[in-house]
Amino acid sequence: MSENKKSVRTEVSRYGEFGLIEKLTAGFNSLHPSTIKAVGDDAAVLRYPDRAIVVTSDLLIEGIHFDLAYTPLKHLGYKAASVNFSDVYAMNAMPGQILVSIAISSRFSVEDLDEFYEGIKVCCEKHGADLVGGDTSSSLTGMMISITAIGEVLPSGPVYRSTAQNNDIICVSGDMGAAYMGLQLMEREKRVLAGNRFVMPDFEGNDYLLKRLLKPEARRDIVLMLKDAGVVPTAMIDISDGLSSELMHICSQSKKGCKIFEEKIPIAVPTRELAKELVVNPLVCALNGGEDYELLFTVPVGQYDKISSLDGITAIGHITPADAGLNLISAGGQFIPLQAQGWQAF
Amino acid sequence: MSENKKSVRTEVSRYGEFGLIEKLTAGFNSLHPSTIKAVGDDAAVLRYPDRAIVVTSDLLIEGIHFDLAYTPLKHLGYKAASVNFSDVYAMNAMPGQILVSIAISSRFSVEDLDEFYEGIKVCCEKHGADLVGGDTSSSLTGMMISITAIGEVLPSGPVYRSTAQNNDIICVSGDMGAAYMGLQLMEREKRVLAGNRFVMPDFEGNDYLLKRLLKPEARRDIVLMLKDAGVVPTAMIDISDGLSSELMHICSQSKKGCKIFEEKIPIAVPTRELAKELVVNPLVCALNGGEDYELLFTVPVGQYDKISSLDGITAIGHITPADAGLNLISAGGQFIPLQAQGWQAF
Numbered sequence: 009m010s011e012n013k014k015s016v017r018t019e020v021s022r023y024g025e026f027g028l029i030e031k032l033t034a035g036f037n038s039l040h041p042s043t044i045k046a047v048g049d050d051a052a053v054l055r056y057p058d059r060a061i062v063v064t065s066d067l068l069i070e071g072i073h074f075d076l077a078y079t080p081l082k083h084l085g086y087k088a089a090s091v092n093f094s095d096v097y098a099m100n101a102m103p104g105q106i107l108v109s110i111a112i113s114s115r116f117s118v119e120d121l122d123e124f125y126e127g128i129k130v131c132c133e134k135h136g137a138d139l140v141g142g143d144t145s146s147s148l149t150g151m152m153i154s155i156t157a158i159g160e161v162l163p164s165g166p167v168y169r170s171t172a173q174n175n176d177i178i179c180v181s182g183d184m185g186a187a188y189m190g191l192q193l194m195e196r197e198k199r200v201l202a203g204n205r206f207v208m209p210d211f212e213g214n215d216y217l218l219k220r221l222l223k224p225e226a227r228r229d230i231v232l233m234l235k236d237a238g239v240v241p242t243a244m245i246d247i248s249d250g251l252s253s254e255l256m257h258i259c260s261q262s263k264k265g266c267k268i269f270e271e272k273i274p275i276a277v278p279t280r281e282l283a284k285e286l287v288v289n290p291l292v293c294a295l296n297g298g299e300d301y302e303l304l305f306t307v308p309v310g311q312y313d314k315i316s317s318l319d320g321i322t323a324i325g326h327i328t329p330a331d332a333g334l335n336l337i338s339a340g341g342q343f344i345p346l347q348a349q350g351w352q353a354f
Numbered sequence: 355m356s357e358n359k360k361s362v363r364t365e366v367s368r369y370g371e372f373g374l375i376e377k378l379t380a381g382f383n384s385l386h387p388s389t390i391k392a393v394g395d396d397a398a399v400l401r402y403p404d405r406a407i408v409v410t411s412d413l414l415i416e417g418i419h420f421d422l423a424y425t426p427l428k429h430l431g432y433k434a435a436s437v438n439f440s441d442v443y444a445m446n447a448m449p450g451q452i453l454v455s456i457a458i459s460s461r462f463s464v465e466d467l468d469e470f471y472e473g474i475k476v477c478c479e480k481h482g483a484d485l486v487g488g489d490t491s492s493s494l495t496g497m498m499i500s501i502t503a504i505g506e507v508l509p510s511g512p513v514y515r516s517t518a519q520n521n522d523i524i525c526v527s528g529d530m531g532a533a534y535m536g537l538q539l540m541e542r543e544k545r546v547l548a549g550n551r552f553v554m555p556d557f558e559g560n561d562y563l564l565k566r567l568l569k570p571e572a573r574r575d576i577v578l579m580l581k582d583a584g585v586v587p588t589a590m591i592d593i594s595d596g597l598s599s600e601l602m603h604i605c606s607q608s609k610k611g612c613k614i615f616e617e618k619i620p621i622a623v624p625t626r627e628l629a630k631e632l633v634v635n636p637l638v639c640a641l642n643g644g645e646d647y648e649l650l651f652t653v654p655v656g657q658y659d660k661i662s663s664l665d666g667i668t669a670i671g672h673i674t675p676a677d678a679g680l681n682l683i684s685a686g687g688q689f690i691p692l693q694a695q696g697w698q699a700f
Contacts, residue, residue: 050444051410064397065453098396154500
């Protein structure tokens with residue numbers, strides 16, 4: 009919330025449920041050709057005659073997934089949409105629509121909600137998606153967000169987690185562990201600033217880590233880059249719970265093993281620097297950190313040349329038969345079995 | 355919850371997020387021809403090549419929309435799915451899929467969740483819908499449910515709220531006000547039984563009212579009956595916030611007025627009897643009660659004969675030009691302006 013910035017505070021009760029939905033969704037225009045009817049009836053009406061669609065839902069719960077002490081509501085809206093689009097991209101699909109449901113207590117004002125929806129809007133515009141529905145409700149305690157995203161599968165078809173093949177190259181987009189380091193930074197500053205929650209702390213030099221935490225970017229660019237290069241991944245997943253955990257999903261659902269190389273895992277300089285300062289192993293952050301919202305995918309070994317010429321994609325290892333297990337090869341050549349220690353919802 | 359009934363209590367943490375989703379969704383089979391891939395990947399994959407689809411989302415928040423002191427979890431699951439299917443039917447569509455997201459605190463056991471999902475399953479089977487996705491999360495406090503339903507529009511096309519015409523007959527399915535009376539009954543028993551929350555009170559003779567509150571039935575039968583009779587409503591909405599409020603939505607979005615007749619509004623005998631006992635006006639319950647999940651729709655006046663021969667449908671009035679206003683004609687012939695006093699989310 010931003011009571012420190014705003015001089016106006018309008019109570020949500022002034023609008024009522026329907027007036028509020030109307031106000032919050034007024035700035036949204038429907039642009040996607042598949043949207044026939046957006047907000048305003050019992051349901052949205054869509055038309056996808058040509059290709060398969062994907063549908064995904066994610067919950068974001070205050071105190072579990074986000075902390076309003078250091079999360080601006082505009083960023084929260086942006087992130088809530090972004091993490092759903094990330095799931096759409098991970099299926100080899102392009103977002104078309106989202107539905108946004110939000111439950112809030114009376115401590116939130118209409119201005120707060122405007123900020124949240126502004127973040128949703130910016131993210132939707134970036135990813136070509138229309139807001140077509142959702143629900144608003146009061147809550148007795150915290151804030152809860154539930155977003156459903158719908159997308160259209162690319163002509164090359166949906167890419168599942170279960171279809172990685174032996175010898176496929178394992179690739180990741182971007183770098184790992186930065187969002188987790190951003191979280192450590194925020195938690196440290198929160199402890200230091202306890203009692204002064206609306207003083208924005210000094211994060212100089214850590215912009216990259218904070219941006220990765222607060223405003224993750226779903227990798228539309230990577231999916232389009234692969235399409236343009238004529239590369240169809242054999243399996244794909246987005247990295248929300250840590251590289252290690254996602255790799256285990258691909259391997260277990262594909263009934264395969266894997267070998268990845270420590271020195272290949274992309275870790276940004278700010279991530280390494282803060283890890284050093286906090287005396288944690290950057291590799292552990294990269295493997296188990298979570299919230300990177302990068303893509304992890306496999307491609308046939310014959311496409312290695314194509315992949316290696318693409319910016320922002322790193323080959324980190326390869327798929328093996330299942331009986332070889334899931335292994336990380338250390339810089340010294342040691343085999344270390346991979347373990348899922350990602351973020352747990354329970 | 356049902357600690358009084360169950361001897362076994364398994365902590366949710368024993369399963370972890372992915373194991374839990376797998377366990378809870380294990381009993382669900384995908385049967386709808388449009389479901390290509392259900393639970394288990396980044397998103398579900400669907401294919402609807404022939405007709406438009408509808409998408410709708412609803413939130414159910416503990417303490418706002420339901421009270422676990424008198425709501426069995428199986429009924430809650432059933433109701434959560436049902437209210438979304440009701441929105442699908444109100445668009446002249448048939449349900450195909452749902453996504454179920456749920457946030458729970460540690461006071462819920464795996465057995466509780468099994469009950470909730472069992473209710474979802476029974477409702478999905480009744481309405482021909484597949485469970486294809488969702489999310490589970492812990493919550494610091496109450497229980498929160500977010501459901502998204504997807505359906506396929508009937509060949510006659512989507513029916514909106516905004517397309518009622520002058521002189522159209524206004525019809526409702528079923529009867530009004532029973533769920534509201536069920537709620538009054540539950541609240542009264544809860545006060546009487548305060549401190550003994552797991553003693554099931556004696557509701558003899560009020561089965562109908564309780565069933566209407568706890569286990570509402572989305573009116574698939576009505577939509578199919580209209581289809582078979584060759585009647586396409588000009589406008590339609592489901593009655594979730596009270597007849598009066600929904601009629602105002604149709605009139606305001608269609609830019610029309612209406613005239614409905616007090617003595618035509620269907621009110622069941624148990625509703626009248628309890629209203630008398632509680633000294634409330636049954637008409638007020640019928641107009642403003644909410645949670646009936648019946649259908650309110652308009653048909654061209656030329657189809658009156660067809661409609662009047664159908665069981666379970668009652669003509670209650672007709673659409674007028676906007677300048678005539680929204681009026682209830684009392685048994686004595688008096689014009690009473692309609693007011694929305696339905697349930698407010700804020």
